[in-house]
Amino acid sequence: MTTPSMLAAPEAPGVTARPFRAASFDWFSFLGRGATGLATLLIVAILAAILGNIILVGAPNVSWRFITTGTATDMFDVEKAGILPMIFGTAARVILMTLIVLPAGVLTAIYLTEYAAATSPFTRIIRGAVNNLAGVPSIVFGLFGAGFFVQFIGGHIDSLTQPEGAGAVWGKPALMWASATLAVMTLPVVIVATEEALRAIPQGLREASLALGATKLETIVRVVLPQAVPGILTGAILAVGRAAGEVAPILFTGAAYYMADLPKTLHDQFMDLGYHVFILSTQSPNIERTRSLLYATVLVLLLLTFLLNIVAVVIRGQMRKRMRQLQ
Amino acid sequence: MGLKRGHRARPLEWICEKLIFLVSLTSILMVFLIFVFIGREALPVIFGHTNTALVQKVIPLERMDQLGPAELQEYLNLSPAQFKELDRESIRALMEVRVEYVKEHSEEPDARINTTSWRYLLGPQQWAGYSKPEYIWQPVSDVPKYNIVPLIIGSLKVTLVALVFSVPLALGAAIYVSQLARPRVREIAKPVIELLAGIPSVVLGFFALIVMATVLQRVFGYESRLNALCAGIALGFSVIPVVFSIAEDALTSVPRSYVQAALSLGASQWRAAWQVVLPAALPGVFAAIALGFGRAIGETMIVLMASGNASIVSGSILDSTRTITATIAAELGEVVFGSPHYRILFLIGVMLFAVTFLTNLSADIIMHRLKGRLEGRR
Numbered sequence: 001m002t003t004p005s006m007l008a009a010p011e012a013p014g015v016t017a018r019p020f021r022a023a024s025f026d027w028f029s030f031l032g033r034g035a036t037g038l039a040t041l042l043i044v045a046i047l048a049a050i051l052g053n054i055i056l057v058g059a060p061n062v063s064w065r066f067i068t069t070g071t072a073t074d075m076f077d078v079e080k081a082g083i084l085p086m087i088f089g090t091a092a093r094v095i096l097m098t099l100i101v102l103p104a105g106v107l108t109a110i111y112l113t114e115y116a117a118a119t120s121p122f123t124r125i126i127r128g129a130v131n132n133l134a135g136v137p138s139i140v141f142g143l144f145g146a147g148f149f150v151q152f153i154g155g156h157i158d159s160l161t162q163p164e165g166a167g168a169v170w171g172k173p174a175l176m177w178a179s180a181t182l183a184v185m186t187l188p189v190v191i192v193a194t195e196e197a198l199r200a201i202p203q204g205l206r207e208a209s210l211a212l213g214a215t216k217l218e219t220i221v222r223v224v225l226p227q228a229v230p231g232i233l234t235g236a237i238l239a240v241g242r243a244a245g246e247v248a249p250i251l252f253t254g255a256a257y258y259m260a261d262l263p264k265t266l267h268d269q270f271m272d273l274g275y276h277v278f279i280l281s282t283q284s285p286n287i288e289r290t291r292s293l294l295y296a297t298v299l300v301l302l303l304l305t306f307l308l309n310i311v312a313v314v315i316r317g318q319m320r321k322r323m324r325q326l327q
Numbered sequence: 328m329g330l331k332r333g334h335r336a337r338p339l340e341w342i343c344e345k346l347i348f349l350v351s352l353t354s355i356l357m358v359f360l361i362f363v364f365i366g367r368e369a370l371p372v373i374f375g376h377t378n379t380a381l382v383q384k385v386i387p388l389e390r391m392d393q394l395g396p397a398e399l400q401e402y403l404n405l406s407p408a409q410f411k412e413l414d415r416e417s418i419r420a421l422m423e424v425r426v427e428y429v430k431e432h433s434e435e436p437d438a439r440i441n442t443t444s445w446r447y448l449l450g451p452q453q454w455a456g457y458s459k460p461e462y463i464w465q466p467v468s469d470v471p472k473y474n475i476v477p478l479i480i481g482s483l484k485v486t487l488v489a490l491v492f493s494v495p496l497a498l499g500a501a502i503y504v505s506q507l508a509r510p511r512v513r514e515i516a517k518p519v520i521e522l523l524a525g526i527p528s529v530v531l532g533f534f535a536l537i538v539m540a541t542v543l544q545r546v547f548g549y550e551s552r553l554n555a556l557c558a559g560i561a562l563g564f565s566v567i568p569v570v571f572s573i574a575e576d577a578l579t580s581v582p583r584s585y586v587q588a589a590l591s592l593g594a595s596q597w598r599a600a601w602q603v604v605l606p607a608a609l610p611g612v613f614a615a616i617a618l619g620f621g622r623a624i625g626e627t628m629i630v631l632m633a634s635g636n637a638s639i640v641s642g643s644i645l646d647s648t649r650t651i652t653a654t655i656a657a658e659l660g661e662v663v664f665g666s667p668h669y670r671i672l673f674l675i676g677v678m679l680f681a682v683t684f685l686t687n688l689s690a691d692i693i694m695h696r697l698k699g700r701l702e703g704r705r
Contacts, residue, residue, distance in 0.1 A: 029597035033507055039499025040508075040516055043567055047523050050534050050564070104353050111351035115344070128691060129354040135618065135687035136361065136680065137625020138528075139652045143676040146659070147364040184357050191354070217340045245527020248627040248652075252659050274529045274628075281533045281632060291537075298533055302526065309525040313518065 051302075058299030061292040067300065071271075075258060076280075076290050083297055088262055089175075089270030090304075093254070094240045096179035096266075097186065102236055104183070105190025112191070113198040114220055134188035138248040145181030145253035150174070169267055176266040178254030185249055186239035193238060193316075197231020198224065200323040230319040234312045241308035245301060247274040273301045365680060368673035377443045377667040379471055385429050388422055437470040443667045448475055464638040464649070466658065466668045473671050475651075477638040481555070482650040484642075485630055486623040488559025489566050494616055496563075497570035501615075504571075505578040506586070506600035517575070524568035532632035535561030540633060547645075553635035555648040561629050570619040577611020577694070578604055580701055610697040614690040621686040625679060627652040651675050 069082030108126070116123040154170035154177060162169060170176075201224055209219040247255070256269035257279065263270040280294040281287075287294075371377045386394070386402060394402070400410040403421050413421075432438045436455040440447065451460035454472065462476040504516050540557045547556075581604045589599035605612070635647025636657065655672050662669040 026595055029595040032597040032601055033503075036499040036503035036507060039496045040503045040520070043496055043500050043520050043523070043571075044516070046564060046567075047519065050526065050531075053534070053538055054530070104350055107347050107350035108353060111347050115347065116351075126351060126355060128688065129358045131691045132358055132684060132687045133354055135621050135625075135683055135690075136358075137621075137627065137652060137683055139625065139627040139655050140361065140365065140676055140680045140683075142627075143365050143655065143659070143673060144361045147368050147673070148360060151664070152364065187354055187357065215337065215340055217343055241525060245529060247527075247529045248656060251656055274527055277529050277533055278628065278632065281536050287537075294533070294537070298530055302530055305525055305527055306522075309522070 054295065054298055054302055057291075058295035061296035062299055066296055071258070075276075076284055076286075076293070078290060078293050081293060083273065083276065083300060085259065085262055085271045086273045086276045086297070087300070089255075090244055090273040092263065092270060093175060093179050093182065093250070093272070094243050096175065097182040097243055098236055098240060100180060100183035101186050101190050101239060102232070105187055105235065105239075106194050106232055108187075108191050109194035109198055110220060110225075113195055114216070114224070130188045130191050133184070134192075136185075138185065138246055139251075141181055141185045141249040142252050144184070145177055145249060146173075149177040149180050150253060153177075172267075173252060173254045173256075173269055174267040175254055175263050175270050178250040178270070181249045181253045182243040182246065185246070186243050189239040189242055190232075190235040193235025194228065194232050197228040197234070197319065200231070200320070201227045202326055205326075230315050230322075234316045234319070237308050237312040237315070241305050241312065244308065245274050245305045247272070247278055250275065273297065273304070277301060361680065362677075365673055365676050369670055369677050372443055372448075372667070372670045372674050375444055377670060378441045379443050379667050380439050380441045385426055386422065388419065388426070391419065391422060435470075440470065442471055442473055443671065448473055448671070450474075451476075462640050464654070466671070471668065473668070475671075475675055477640045478649060478651045478654055478675065480640055481634070481638065481648040482624055482652070484555045484644060484648055485559045485562060485634060485650055486620060488555055488644055489562035489623040490616070490619060492560050493563035493566040494570055494619065497567045497615075497619070498574055498612065500567075501571050501574035501578055502600055502605065505575050506604055507596055520571050521568055523564060524572075526564075528565055528626055528628040529632075531561050531564050532629040535629060535633035549645045551635055551645065551647045553633055554646055555634060555644040558630045558634035558648065558650075559644065561633050562623050562626055565626055565629065566619040566623050569622045570615045573615035573618055573690075573694070574608075574612050577608040577615065577697060580611070580698060581607045582701060607701070608697070610693045614693040614697070617686050617690040617693075621683045621690075625652060625683050627656050631656050651679050655679075 066082050067087065068084055069080070070084050071081050075081050108130075112123065112126065116126070150171065150173055154168070154172065154174070157170040158166075158168055205223055205227070206219055209223040210216070214222065250272060254269055255272045255275040259269060259271055277294070277297050280290060280297060284290040284294070391399070396410065399418060400407065403410070403418070403425070405413075440452075451462050452472075452474070453460040454463065454470070462474045463472040464474055464477045465472040500516070500520060504513050504520070508516060535557055536553070539561060540552050543557050543560070544552050549556075585603050585607060586599045589603045590596070594602070630648075630650045631653040634650060634653060636649045636653055637647035638649040638654075639646060655676055658668070659672050662672065
């Protein structure tokens, strides 16, 4: 009973009917979706290849003895050499760095969130400086550390405290200067993480504290900061994870090719895991024979930095969940 | 009025707040200090106060007594402290050595050239024994040659390879993860890709040097095992998480309503992402690429280990390459403090810092404006 002319929609004058879209297969969407999905997959595959290679080759060579003995007399000796001095050196420099960077980073974040007007040009300048610091190449930090900390500060300490003609004590590469250089490098990491934590704290908590008669500083110290501890911790761990694997900034500020003893004072040089990976990769007398040593060292370094990163991610996740409950 | 007296009533609090303010200036101070202290070491080269010519002016021994101590010290290239320790006899001996030295070298064709002047840092020069003018970085030789053109070309070449390899991958993944993937896939893919940023660059360098170089050589069958291609791809691994994070952030900050509007008009998810979200977030994508560029040109350990480090001028990515960063890392440990070579390494450091500073600054401004626009602040 229905005729074709009744099914067709009445046509407005001047508009031509177009065929229904879904009738033809949308190649453009299909290819776009496929290409971007493939890109994602490829990146994950690259990551898996790198990690897989290092874990599979490295794991059989990591032993308790390897981690807990020194370098013996020859650091390329596959049977006897261990990496305890490098683990010690890397740990010492990141701990010292944390002690320097945490107060500076946390106080800056407190100023930015609690005191500064959000839109003032001055705040913009601080933020710009923080962002810029985050993008400075690590070798430039190395140059800066050598020129500023070692030559300028160290040199001046020496000229003030040492008798004339005595050898350099502070005016040479040292644990202290490597840590200070890394602290400058990781400052943005701590600032950004702490700021995020402080901003997530509900304004109501601060207002309640102020309403009860607490001063602004008391509010910050007693109410705001305790809530922000997980965030500050995340920042510190991320900074340590970033710094633990960095080699370029410590090349001229403290890392030693080889040392018979562990560093005893802040003005000693130290051996370092990342730098040791570099040495084993490029200076080995026989790369095939020391391959097992190299892979084991890389695996330890990678585990160290990855564990730190994962711990930071977990703490941050917990913190965000708790903050959502508070709000 | 009583409200305003708060600070004066509690001096300790006032001091603490001023202290917090002062500490917050640290980052500004540090950026400033980096410029000052790297620039300071490079200044003598920038203003042409260094001289590496083997043959310089000679003062005859007889005139020694007519010169003041300051002039003698400058003539012998000594620091004030070194000069103070020398007695008359050793100064005389040094002057004799100088006269001998100059006599010995005066026949050599390149001996009168100050290789640290800008002309020789940037322009080609036909050195003795070469058949045509060339750009040469050869800081340890009788006539040290400090032409920085090979290093700049090397850095740009490796950076270009890294960007060509990583930007399409990272942008594709950013579009997929932020617009197309199901929430469960998204929640896994994002942290996994960002995990790539957690791999220390020395480990990526190791991987490129020990594993990738061999594989790539076997696949492409080229001659030099370490080259710009190998270093560039490894460098790309470290650029991917940078470009991905920023681009993903920019794409995600495009309001959801844009997509919903496109979908309701009958667009597919991909068309909405490609034709609506991507154009809206385009400045952010540029910022991501700029930051990726800054990361790539400043990366040190990967290129130091995987690029082969031969400072030759060549357009081919299959040749061994030496970059600015690798040069600083490889040579600063061995130079004499305060020597022309030392100063030139700081000079290329300043150039590197200036380039990354400008890239970061423009990326920062672009992102700020983009977010302002998308959130309707403008």
